[in-house]
Amino acid sequence: MNLTLKVWRQKNASDKGGFREYKVKDISADMSFLEMLDVLNEELLEKGEDPVHFDHDCREGICGMCSLHINGKPHGPSQTTTCQLHMRSFKDGQTITIEPFRAKAFPVVKDLVVDRGAFDRIIQSGGYVSVNTGGVPDANEIPIPKVLADEAFDAATCIGCGACVAACKNASAMLFVSAKISQLSLLPQGRVERKERAEKMIAQMDKEGFGACTNTGACSAECPKEIKLSNIARMNREYFKASVTTENV
Amino acid sequence: MSWVTKTLNSTLGQKLLMALTGFFLILFLVVHLAGNLQLLIPDNGESFNLYAHNMAINNFIRSVSIINFGLILLHVVYSVILTKHNKKARPVGYAETDASTNSTWASRNMGILGTLILIFLLVHLRGFWYRLKFGSPDKVLLGDTEVDNAFIIVVEAFKNPIYVGFYVISMVFLAFHLSHGFASAFQTLGINHKKYTPLIQKVGLGFAILIPTLFAMIPIVMYIQSL
Numbered sequence: 002m003n004l005t006l007k008v009w010r011q012k013n014a015s016d017k018g019g020f021r022e023y024k025v026k027d028i029s030a031d032m033s034f035l036e037m038l039d040v041l042n043e044e045l046l047e048k049g050e051d052p053v054h055f056d057h058d059c060r061e062g063i064c065g066m067c068s069l070h071i072n073g074k075p076h077g078p079s080q081t082t083t084c085q086l087h088m089r090s091f092k093d094g095q096t097i098t099i100e101p102f103r104a105k106a107f108p109v110v111k112d113l114v115v116d117r118g119a120f121d122r123i124i125q126s127g128g129y130v131s132v133n134t135g136g137v138p139d140a141n142e143i144p145i146p147k148v149l150a151d152e153a154f155d156a157a158t159c160i161g162c163g164a165c166v167a168a169c170k171n172a173s174a175m176l177f178v179s180a181k182i183s184q185l186s187l188l189p190q191g192r193v194e195r196k197e198r199a200e201k202m203i204a205q206m207d208k209e210g211f212g213a214c215t216n217t218g219a220c221s222a223e224c225p226k227e228i229k230l231s232n233i234a235r236m237n238r239e240y241f242k243a244s245v246t247t248e249n250v
Numbered sequence: 251m252s253w254v255t256k257t258l259n260s261t262l263g264q265k266l267l268m269a270l271t272g273f274f275l276i277l278f279l280v281v282h283l284a285g286n287l288q289l290l291i292p293d294n295g296e297s298f299n300l301y302a303h304n305m306a307i308n309n310f311i312r313s314v315s316i317i318n319f320g321l322i323l324l325h326v327v328y329s330v331i332l333t334k335h336n337k338k339a340r341p342v343g344y345a346e347t348d349a350s351t352n353s354t355w356a357s358r359n360m361g362i363l364g365t366l367i368l369i370f371l372l373v374h375l376r377g378f379w380y381r382l383k384f385g386s387p388d389k390v391l392l393g394d395t396e397v398d399n400a401f402i403i404v405v406e407a408f409k410n411p412i413y414v415g416f417y418v419i420s421m422v423f424l425a426f427h428l429s430h431g432f433a434s435a436f437q438t439l440g441i442n443h444k445k446y447t448p449l450i451q452k453v454g455l456g457f458a459i460l461i462p463t464l465f466a467m468i469p470i471v472m473y474i475q476s477l
Contacts, residue, residue, distance in 0.1 A: 007345075020345065073348030098346045105339050170349065170358055171336035173261075203260055212339030213261035213332050215360060216434040222352035234442030237262060241440065244257040 002028045002088060005096040006041065008053055011109050018109065020098075030089040034077060035060060035067060037088055054112040060084040062225065065160030068167070069113055070100040075164035075223050082162060082225045102163055104172035106209040117163050119209040120177060124161075127201035128181045130190050143189050153187035156180045158226040165220035165228070171212030176220035178206050179236035180228045186239055196243035203240050261335070264328050269438035271325040272431050278318055279461050289468055295401025300392055302382070302400040326368060333361050356426040357434070363427040370420035377407055408472040417469040421462040428458035 003026050011018030025041050032040070035057050042052035058066035062085040071077035077086045091097060101109050106119040157180075165176035182199055185191030191198075214233060221230045257263045285305070288298040305311050349358055356363065381387060382398055390399040408414055432454030436442070441450070 009345075070344060070346075073344065073346040074351075100344055100346070103340050103342055103344055105341050168352060170340075170353075172339035173336070203262055207261050210339055211261075212336035213265055214438075215332075215336075215357065216430070216437045217349075217353035217357040219349060219352040230437065231442040231447075234437050234440045236440075237266075237438060238440030240260075240262050241257075241266065244253060244263075250253055 002030060002091070002093040004028060004037075004091065004094070007096060007098045008113070009100045010053070010112055011101075013111055014108055028088055030087070032088045033060065034069070034071070034083050034086040034088065054110075054114045056114050057084060063160060065162035068102050068115060068117075068162060068164075070102055070167055072098055075102060075167035076162075076225055080223065080225060080227070082160075085225075102167035104163075104166050104211065106172070106174070106211050107163060107166065115163075117161070119211070120161050120163065120174070122209065123174070123178060123202055123205045124181065126205035127194070127198035128185070130185065131194065132190065134190070145188060149187050153184050156183040156187070156228065156232055159184075159224075159228050160226060162225065164223050164225060166211065168219045168223035169212065169214070170217060170219065171215060173214045173220070174206050174209070174211040175214040175233050175236065176224065176228055176230075178202055179232035182236045182239055183232045186235070195239060196247045197249075199236070199239040199243040200247060200249065203236075261332075264332050264335075265438045267324060267328050268332065269435040271321045271328070272435045274318070274321050275325060276428070276432065276435075276457070279465075283461060283464055286468055287464065289401070289404055290471055295390075295399070295405070296392065298401045298404075299390060299397050299399060303392065303395070303397040306382075306398070322371070326364070329361060329364055354430065356430040360427060360430060363423050366423045367420065367427055370416070370423070373416070377413075378403060405472060405476065408469045409476045411473060414469040414473045418466045421466040424465070425458050425462040428461070429455060432457055 003024070006023045006025060007020050008023060009018060010021045023041055023045075025037065025044075028037050028040065035055070038053060038055060045052045056066050056068050058064045060067075062082045065082075067076075067083040069076065069083045071083065071086070076083045078090050079086055099113060101107075101113045101115050102117075104115075107115040107117055110116050159177060159180035161177060163174075163177070166172050166174050169176075182195075182202060185198065186195040216230070216233075218230055221228060258267065285301050288301050289295070291297045378400075381403055382400055388399040388402055389396045390402075391397075408417075433447075433451045436447075436450050441447075
């Protein structure tokens with residue numbers, strides 16, 4: 002396949018940046034999107050030009066490191082991560098627009114690389130269990146209903162890639178935060194700190210400058226891990242309950 | 251900051267206020283519609299004038315109407331605060347977006363729809379409420395009490411096809427606003443359950459179609475009657 006790429010180039014955080022057009026030739030339909038960008042970068046390096054910087058790591062769809070806003074959608078046209086997006090999803094001769102995830106809380110570092118440290122700081126504020134878990138417990142020592150275990154596991158599949166923020170018209174991080182809050186508050190180990198956790202994580206989320214949710218559902222529709230909107234409702238419940246019942250005046 | 255203001259100033263708290271005020275306004279729509287439908291009773295406006303008179307002299311209703319104005323204002327103020335906050339959260343926009351595949355048009359344009367409804371509301375209040383409260387409406391004898399002839403003001407207003415058209419289009423905006431707002435308010439309150447959410451969404455859609463349609467019927471029917 003031959004493609005025209007409209008790629009966002011930006012030298013550093015303070016640079017204004019802009020689009021540059023590149024042509025790539027003889028791209029295999031079996032390549033992943035990132036492999037296609039690797040081909041472009043090899044060409045650029047051969048010419049002595051600065052390669053296009055983009056985030057990636059496992060390339061197996063499980064680490065959450067890859068990003069990119071491709072043709073108006075985070076992670077491109079299929080509901081998967083960019084590394085698992087294949088060139089067969091595009092047509093020969095097509096123009097592909099590649100932009101970084103856009104949010105005040107995700108500042109551009111260079112080209113298509115954005116700093117998603119805001120997510121880390123939200124996790125640091127309360128997305129953990131502080132009790133010492135010790136050795137491996139005996140099976141069924143802590144009874145957990147299957148329904149809750151499944152629900153928690155579904156929420157735990159969130160890889161923190163930030164596609165929800167990128168897709169949301171308000172750049173809201175509520176799907177991410179709600180997945181993390183749900184995963185922990187559904188299980189007995191996480192229940193101990195659930196109130197404090199909800200308060201702290203929401204406070205940090207607001208501090209980072211993410212937008213507020215308007216329940217459009219775009220986040221969930223674009224989420225590569227199909228995190229459900231019901232998590233946001235659970236987060237709201239957790240937060241309101243925490244607000245009226247914690248000892249923090 | 252006390253825990254109350256802290257909660258209400260968080261993004262979740264502000265959304266909560268939007269949802270709660272929205273719920274009240276949904277209830278208000280039902281009550282308002284029930285009253286207005288009396289315009290269509292063929293008794294030369296007797297029922298409607300009696301209803302309007304009773305509303306005007308009832309202290310409880312008057313208190314509720316003040317609360318209603320306050321909550322409309324709160325709904326508007328918080329929508330402005332949240333919209334500004336949300337715009338700030340993405341200072342540099344995308345060159346290309348493809349939102350139609352992941353969300354409904356109404357859900358993405360609640361602010362625009364709300365603004366259009368607010369414009370309607372101001373015109374609506376100026377046309378009826380203001381004229382009854384601060385104008386000098388004609389009087390009519392109802393039994394042995396003299397009451398404002400609210401009915402004739404409405405009849406006169408809906409002789410104008412442009413005015414009728416404006417009302418009908420505004421009800422379309424209201425329908426779209428409700429098509430997202432109704433179910434969205436439940437979600438914001440944290441009410442999302444496999445058993446009830448599909449029902450809430452269906453009821454919400456039904457409500458968004460039925461209520462504005464009935465509202466829009468009043469000016470249309472009265473216009474036809476005036477011909």
